[in-house]
Amino acid sequence: MPYLSAYASPPPTPLPQGRKSMGGPEVERLIALLARLPGLGPRSARRAALKLLREPETKMLPLAAAMAEAARAVRTCSLCGNLDSADPCAICADPRRDRSLIVVVEGVGDLWALERAAVHRGLYHVLGGTLSALGGVGPDDLLLKPLLARILEGGVAEVILALGATVDGAATAHWLTERIKPLGVAISRVGHGVPIGGALEVLDDGTLGAALRGRRPV
Amino acid sequence: MPYLSAYASPPPTPLPQGRKSMGGPEVERLIALLARLPGLGPRSARRAALKLLREPETKMLPLAAAMAEAARAVRTCSLCGNLDSADPCAICADPRRDRSLIVVVEGVGDLWALERAAVHRGLYHVLGGTLSALGGVGPDDLLLKPLLARILEGGVAEVILALGATVDGAATAHWLTERIKPLGVAISRVGHGVPIGGALEVLDDGTLGAALRGRRPV
Numbered sequence: 001m002p003y004l005s006a007y008a009s010p011p012p013t014p015l016p017q018g019r020k021s022m023g024g025p026e027v028e029r030l031i032a033l034l035a036r037l038p039g040l041g042p043r044s045a046r047r048a049a050l051k052l053l054r055e056p057e058t059k060m061l062p063l064a065a066a067m068a069e070a071a072r073a074v075r076t077c078s079l080c081g082n083l084d085s086a087d088p089c090a091i092c093a094d095p096r097r098d099r100s101l102i103v104v105v106e107g108v109g110d111l112w113a114l115e116r117a118a119v120h121r122g123l124y125h126v127l128g129g130t131l132s133a134l135g136g137v138g139p140d141d142l143l144l145k146p147l148l149a150r151i152l153e154g155g156v157a158e159v160i161l162a163l164g165a166t167v168d169g170a171a172t173a174h175w176l177t178e179r180i181k182p183l184g185v186a187i188s189r190v191g192h193g194v195p196i197g198g199a200l201e202v203l204d205d206g207t208l209g210a211a212l213r214g215r216r217p218v
Numbered sequence: 219m220p221y222l223s224a225y226a227s228p229p230p231t232p233l234p235q236g237r238k239s240m241g242g243p244e245v246e247r248l249i250a251l252l253a254r255l256p257g258l259g260p261r262s263a264r265r266a267a268l269k270l271l272r273e274p275e276t277k278m279l280p281l282a283a284a285m286a287e288a289a290r291a292v293r294t295c296s297l298c299g300n301l302d303s304a305d306p307c308a309i310c311a312d313p314r315r316d317r318s319l320i321v322v323v324e325g326v327g328d329l330w331a332l333e334r335a336a337v338h339r340g341l342y343h344v345l346g347g348t349l350s351a352l353g354g355v356g357p358d359d360l361l362l363k364p365l366l367a368r369i370l371e372g373g374v375a376e377v378i379l380a381l382g383a384t385v386d387g388a389a390t391a392h393w394l395t396e397r398i399k400p401l402g403v404a405i406s407r408v409g410h411g412v413p414i415g416g417a418l419e420v421l422d423d424g425t426l427g428a429a430l431r432g433r434r435p436v
Contacts, residue, residue: 022302022330022333023300024292024302024304025303026290026291026292030281030284030285036277038262038269039262039265040255040257040258044257047257048255048258049288050301052285052288052289053301054301054326056288056292060285060286060288061286061289062251063251063252063285064283064285064289065282066247066251067285068278068282069244070267070270070271070274070278071278073242073244074241074245083241083268084241085241085243109264109265111240112240115240201265202261
């Protein structure tokens with residue numbers, strides 16, 4: 001069966017020691033850490049490591065230094081929870097932002113996505129997640145009460161909830177609505193445009209803008 | 219036209235200063251450097267930076283240290299051109315490898331791909347590219363003569379050319395064939411399986427194995 005045999009799976013080639021790591025333990029460790037980054041799998045992590053290794057002085061060391069520097073410089077904004085090298089962050093410190101308008105998001109990635117879309121001229125509040133009965137996340141595990149404290153300080157006209165359209169996002173919105181409404185502050189949620197079950201962080205700018213403009217009172 | 223207007227492009231929202239960078243100059247620089255890695259675009263670089271920034275001590279600093287350590291430790295093998303923290307590299311130093319069989323590749327990525335596929339039990343020789351009339355790459359820009367020197371030292375029974383199926387790969391194979399044949403050493407090239415215009419580095423293990431087994435004398 002020459003035809004079939006040409007397509008048959010070849011017998012395994014006997015090799016001295018089978019598969020092994022490339023480049024020594026330092027390279028192995030670098031590839032393993034790179035492969036944990038979102039967007040990089042084991043194969044692209046190897047390609048990235050190889051690109052960096054080919055030019056250690058001009059590619060690898062600058063990236064390593066940028067990482068160490070960012071880890072040293074960046075902190076959490078004590079007002080809104082954003083990550084920035086300044087505290088308060090550049091958004092909270094900007095006098096041109098409308099301080100009466102607060103968009104509430106789950107994470108810093110959501111805040112960055114809204115800023116990139118340039119669809120909000122007010123401030124933000126990062127909760128650090130959503131309430132989750134299954135995940136055991138209660139109100140004290142998130143920055144919910146600091147948000148209420150910001151509102152009680154006065155000057156806030158409207159709170160816009162930009163949370164994911166998930167069960168936990170809805171539960172968090174409900175918890176906040178119950179407590180913010182009695183304070184006499186308008187509260188709304190972002191409108192149609194956020195896909196059910198989706199994360200804000202990965203949406204395109206147009207959808208993010210539509211969701212913000214299409215917000216509805218709750 | 220309420221229906222149409224609901225789908226019309228919205229007017230641009232007036233904003234104090236338009237788009238700006240997130241997280242300060244340190245984060246901006248980190249994202250810019252990450253976005254240059256193969257497999258990461260601007261968006262996934264931001265997500266990667268954010269993941270690292272959320273856990274600077276456990277994620278960012280270990281990766282920065284691994285990069286600095288790899289840049290310090292890794293060098294080019296003086297025998298075959300592989301990148302490794304040892305010189306000679308682990309492959310050249312392995313007494314179980316067949317020293318009479320040399321696979322010639324363009325780059326270290328090709329060598330690593332063949333090793334991962336575990337289809338070769340001999341040694342390697344990394345040329346560092348291919349001859350290119352258009353690109354101005356001549357014989358002295360590659361490690362072609364060191365390969366001839368390795369052969370002249372004796373002990374080599376066969377040289378297998380595992381170069382890309384490109385015009386430049388073929389020109390390089392021709393240059394080597396003309397010089398290796400007179401030395402009385404068998405010379406072959408990897409067989410069918412390498413897609414025309416494709417790079418070895420990204421091939422699957424089965425195709426790499428088939429190409430190596432299906433090599434033909436030149």
